[in-house]
Structure formats: structure tokens, C-alpha cells
Amino acid sequence: MSRAPQIPLRAGNFSRQAHADLPDGTYEREVGREGFGGQATHFYHRHPPTAWTHWEGAHRPRAFDLNQLGPGQCPLEAPLVASNAHLQLRVWKPVEPMPYLVRNADGDELFFVHAGGGDLYCDYGHITLGEGDYFVLPRGTMWRLEPHGPSFILLLEATGAAYRLPDRGLLGEHALFDPAVLDVPQIDGSFLAQQSVQPTSVRVKARQRLSTITFGFNPLDAVGWKGTLVPIRLNWRDIRPVSSDRYHLPPSAHSTFVTDRFAVCTFCPRPAETDPGALKVPFFHSNDDYDELLFLHAGQFFSRSGMGPGAMTFHPSGFPHGPHPGPYKTSRSNPRTRIEEVAINIDARDPLDLAKGLTGCELAGHVESWLEFTEDIES
Ligand SMILES: [Fe+2]
Known part of the structure; x- marks a missing residue:
């Protein structure tokens, strides 16, 4: 994409190049x-x-100092840090494995693992999250986490919206990171092993209200999938x-x-x-x-x-x-x-x-x- 140059209007003493060669003492x-x-x-x-x-x-x-926020089990009720109509930022500090599934129906969820991590199971399979991982989970995906220990995770909900990768423009598609470094959950042995006919609850957040749906089996029961709507993991x-x-x-x-x-x-x-x-x-x-x-x-x-x-x-x-x-x-x-x-x-x-x-x-x-x-x- 190109556009006609916008020639800056100017007055007084200034630098012709932003962020460089500042006039003395300015x-x-x-x-x-x-x-x-x-x-x-x-x-x-x-x-x-x-x-x-x-x-x-x-x-x-x-x-x-967000280190001072306390631990909590349910990510949907993790302490809110900041919000507006288009995002909710929470700090979630899980300690124990989640005994239920959750589903955020209000928007895509972006995880950032500041400390700890664990095994995450979702509709798409199993993936391990560790320190420094981002993880984008599409809106409505069911999931639960088995932390490996006390963890500190940022959860950033894109309320009513979806995350995208930014336009790389002139840098090309492989700049900043090659999309090939993105990982997706797998239908692996660990995922298949957690499938059961044990009664399983799903806590659902929709319109910022919680509901609970109970199944007579674990609904994370996919044996495969294909598609373009997928969770992705990216480490910094x-x-x-x-x-x-x-x-x-x-x-x-x-x-x-x-x-x-x-x-x-x-x-x-x-x-x-x-x-x-x-x-x-x-x-x-x-x-x-x-x-x-x-x-x-x-x-x-x-x-x-x-x-x-x-x-x-x-x-x-x-x-x-x-x-x-x-x-x-x-x-x-x-x-x-x-x-x-x-x-x-x-x-x-x-x-x-x-x-x-x-x-x-x-x-x-x-x-x-x-x-x-x-x-x-x-x-
Ligand atoms: Fe700034």
C-alpha cells in the first residue's frame, strides 16, 4: 500500500528527522x-x-505490582485489572488443576504466561504452556488447565472480537516471526487419555454472566479436527x-x-x-x-x-x-x-x-x- 507524501508544516527550530538530531538543549x-x-x-x-x-x-x-494479587482457581473469575467495552485484562494465578471446563463466549482469550505454565486441554487437543508463551484461544472454546505449579498468567479477552496477526507490510510475511513457529494443540495420547464418561461441568461466561452446563461425559472428546479457526501458541x-x-x-x-x-x-x-x-x-x-x-x-x-x-x-x-x-x-x-x-x-x-x-x-x-x-x- 502506498500513499501520497504528506509534507509536514513547520515552524521555528526543529529536526527534519523525527527522533534524531534534536536541536541543542531540546x-x-x-x-x-x-x-x-x-x-x-x-x-x-x-x-x-x-x-x-x-x-x-x-x-x-x-x-x-501485580505480584501482590492472590491466587485463584477459576480463570473466568480471576481478578480484573483493566477493562473497557472491547477488552478485559485479568491476572490469573492458578495453583491446582481445574476440576471443570470453562468457555469464554464473550470473546477470544489471549494468554500470556508470566510464570509457571501447565498442560492445557481444549476442544482442539492438548498443548503445554510455559513461561513466555502467548496462547490465543478462539471465543467459545472449552478448556481447562493442569498447572505444573503456582502460575502467573495474564488473560486478555478481546470482547466480541477476534485476534489477528498484524499486517507486516513491507517487511513481508515472515518478519517478526514466521507463522510456521506457531503451534496448535494436538490430539495426542495425553488428550485421548483424559477422555471419559465421568460427569463433567462447563462454566460458561457469556455477556459477562456465568452459567454451568453439565455433561455425563467429558465433552473434550474430539478425535480429530481440521480448519482455519484454531488456537495458536507463540513464545516471545x-x-x-x-x-x-x-x-x-x-x-x-x-x-x-x-x-x-x-x-x-x-x-x-x-x-x-x-x-x-x-x-x-x-x-x-x-x-x-x-x-x-x-x-x-x-x-x-x-x-x-x-x-x-x-x-x-x-x-x-x-x-x-x-x-x-x-x-x-x-x-x-x-x-x-x-x-x-x-x-x-x-x-x-x-x-x-x-x-x-x-x-x-x-x-x-x-x-x-x-x-x-x-x-x-x-x-
Ligand atoms: Fe507510551
């Missing part, structure tokens, strides 16, 4: 539409766009991220799964930019059409300070965000050559509501975490 902020895919303008500010000194009101950047280690040594790519370059109303991106270990003039941390940005959740799976957020695996930040639209002062300054004075992080970014086109129960695990002071920038401002 901080770049991108104001953009459609989640880095639409119209955008770059401002070159005298001061860091996140160098606020005081903030009143509930609409603010927030951070949470099979993602081969694109990068540029001269240009900091936007989060959308790391899209892994998309729906019509949100995108899931995976930030994987990758080389950092090396061009002397290129920004080496994310640019400050006002992603004004999107609310953003960022979950750290492994490593250290390369642009943020003091957050370990299991932490999640929430940056709704309405204000800019960007790198923390420490990483920003380090990127200017002693830039790292590699980024060692595995993080899941959820960009939602519609405003997200955080669950009330989340306040118990909030990391206080996130809104003040850019305060160090103010020390550099000369009066």
Missing part, C-alpha cells in the same frame, strides 16, 4: 493520532514534557524484533496481535540505536487516541526506573509520558548497546477503566517519578 515530544500510525507533530521543547512538579486529580500515570523467544541503529522505532513496530480496538506489542531484547544523533530511549509522546498498559515480564524496563518483573504501568491519554530521568540521562551520556527487556504493551483505542481492587497493589509515587527532571531546570 526535548522532543511526539503528539500523534491512531497509535503512531496517523498524523503526528513533533515539538522541540525547552524542558522535559514530563517535568511536572505537582499533580492533582485522579487522572494520572499509575503503576502497580520466537519473535525476532526489527530495529534500526539510526531511528527509534515506535511501539507499533513490535505489534504481535491486534484487534479492531487494541494492539498487543512485545518488546523483546534487541540492539539499541548507535547513530550519534539518534534517540536511544523512547521519545516523549502524547499518544492522544490511546490508553496504554505496559507489563514487564523479564529484565528491566530500559526507559523506566525501579520496576521489576510483574509490574504494570498505566498511562492513559491526556498527558505526555516518556523515559524516566535516570535512563534518559544515561542514554545521552553513556548509552547502552542492547536493550534487555521483555515487556507486553497493550494499546487500547478506547479509554480503560482500572479495577477498584487494584489499588491495594499500587506503587505509590509513580506520578512523581519524573521529578528529577525538574532539578535540571534553571530558574
Whole structure:
């Protein structure tokens, strides 16, 4: 697909190339539409766009330690983290094998195994999930999990919708990951062995209400299947991220799964930019059409300070965000050559509501975490 070039209108002192060769002493902020895919303008500010000194009101950047959420058995009732009309994000920490099946009739379910894993049985067969696995389960599929031990799994429901792989565009069909790395459940010996005529219950979530259906047999009784509507497993280690040594790519370059109303991106270990003039941390940005959740799976957020695996930040639209002062300054004075992080970014086109129960695990002071920038401002 091509389009006519849109020549930016310009004023004052600016860089001709976004994210590179900033005018001396300035901080770049991108104001953009459609989640880095639409119209955008770059401002070159005298001061860091996140160098606020005081903030009143509930609409603010927030951070949470999801490690503090407790265990639970039923994935359909796992603690809600964030939601809107088009998605529900839950944190599920199973410990014991599920004694019943579940079916989410409200939308496709995307798993991300942050820790642990187990044997998953579903309409399509048996598959093992382990640390770092994504698993997309089509809406309405019956399933249960036998965890191998205490586990920590993100469940992201695409309410009323289906997950798709993003358009690779000019990169081609085998970029980021070859679809051949995707795995599907198998009708294997383990699956056939669990088939029985024991009474089996299925808990169904439909229209966000639960029902229970009981059979006189285990309805996971398929002996085979064929089709294009299938669950898929993808481990982040099979993602081969694109990068540029001269240009900091936007989060959308790391899209892994998309729906019509949100995108899931995976930030994987990758080389950092090396061009002397290129920004080496994310640019400050006002992603004004999107609310953003960022979950750290492994490593250290390369642009943020003091957050370990299991932490999640929430940056709704309405204000800019960007790198923390420490990483920003380090990127200017002693830039790292590699980024060692595995993080899941959820960009939602519609405003997200955080669950009330989340306040118990909030990391206080996130809104003040850019305060160090103010020390550099000369009066
Ligand atoms: Fe962002």
C-alpha cells in the first residue's frame, strides 16, 4: 500500500528527522493520532514534557505490582485489572488443576504466561504452556488447565472480537516471526487419555454472566479436527524484533496481535540505536487516541526506573509520558548497546477503566517519578 507524501508544516527550530538530531538543549515530544500510525507533530521543547512538579486529580500515570494479587482457581473469575467495552485484562494465578471446563463466549482469550505454565486441554487437543508463551484461544472454546505449579498468567479477552496477526507490510510475511513457529494443540495420547464418561461441568461466561452446563461425559472428546479457526501458541523467544541503529522505532513496530480496538506489542531484547544523533530511549509522546498498559515480564524496563518483573504501568491519554530521568540521562551520556527487556504493551483505542481492587497493589509515587527532571531546570 502506498500513499501520497504528506509534507509536514513547520515552524521555528526543529529536526527534519523525527527522533534524531534534536536541536541543542531540546526535548522532543511526539503528539500523534491512531497509535503512531496517523498524523503526528513533533515539538522541540525547552524542558522535559514530563517535568511536572505537582499533580492533582485522579487522572494520572499509575503503576502497580501485580505480584501482590492472590491466587485463584477459576480463570473466568480471576481478578480484573483493566477493562473497557472491547477488552478485559485479568491476572490469573492458578495453583491446582481445574476440576471443570470453562468457555469464554464473550470473546477470544489471549494468554500470556508470566510464570509457571501447565498442560492445557481444549476442544482442539492438548498443548503445554510455559513461561513466555502467548496462547490465543478462539471465543467459545472449552478448556481447562493442569498447572505444573503456582502460575502467573495474564488473560486478555478481546470482547466480541477476534485476534489477528498484524499486517507486516513491507517487511513481508515472515518478519517478526514466521507463522510456521506457531503451534496448535494436538490430539495426542495425553488428550485421548483424559477422555471419559465421568460427569463433567462447563462454566460458561457469556455477556459477562456465568452459567454451568453439565455433561455425563467429558465433552473434550474430539478425535480429530481440521480448519482455519484454531488456537495458536507463540513464545516471545520466537519473535525476532526489527530495529534500526539510526531511528527509534515506535511501539507499533513490535505489534504481535491486534484487534479492531487494541494492539498487543512485545518488546523483546534487541540492539539499541548507535547513530550519534539518534534517540536511544523512547521519545516523549502524547499518544492522544490511546490508553496504554505496559507489563514487564523479564529484565528491566530500559526507559523506566525501579520496576521489576510483574509490574504494570498505566498511562492513559491526556498527558505526555516518556523515559524516566535516570535512563534518559544515561542514554545521552553513556548509552547502552542492547536493550534487555521483555515487556507486553497493550494499546487500547478506547479509554480503560482500572479495577477498584487494584489499588491495594499500587506503587505509590509513580506520578512523581519524573521529578528529577525538574532539578535540571534553571530558574
Ligand atoms: Fe507510551
